[in-house]
Amino acid sequence: QVRLVESGGGLVQAGGSLRLSCAASGRTFSSSAMGWFRQAPGKERDFVAAISYSGSTTYNADSVKGRFTISRDNAKNTVYLQLNSLNAEDTAVYYCAARRWRGASADRNEYDFWGQGTQVTVSS
Secondary structure, three states: OOEEEEEOOEEEEOOOOEEEEEEEEOOOHHHOOEEEEEEOOOOOEEEEEEEOOOOOOEEEOHHHOOOEEEEEEOOOOEEEEEEOOOOHHHOEEEEEEEOOOOOOOOOHHHOOEEOOOEEEEEEO
């Protein structure tokens, strides 16, 4: 089992930045690919970014390329999402997810464990 706890969300003005963190418990973190997804009210949960177990491979959704960066620190069992140049369309609950496999994936159905989410609200 893997338990995921997100933090770092909040209210920010358009153009601002936030850094989300996801702390994972369990001995398998360093062999697990990780992902970030987001869900706005009334919408589906969408892919944001993913990273392989080693951090050597990352994927970003087209909507966040050049603005968001995913990274991980396996020594701290933590994955991060740096959010820059935020706009109102980025407002959502952001979820961290873990796979049992090492390869990064943009498919939410391939993730086995999920955190409770952290709210990001961007005011325009």
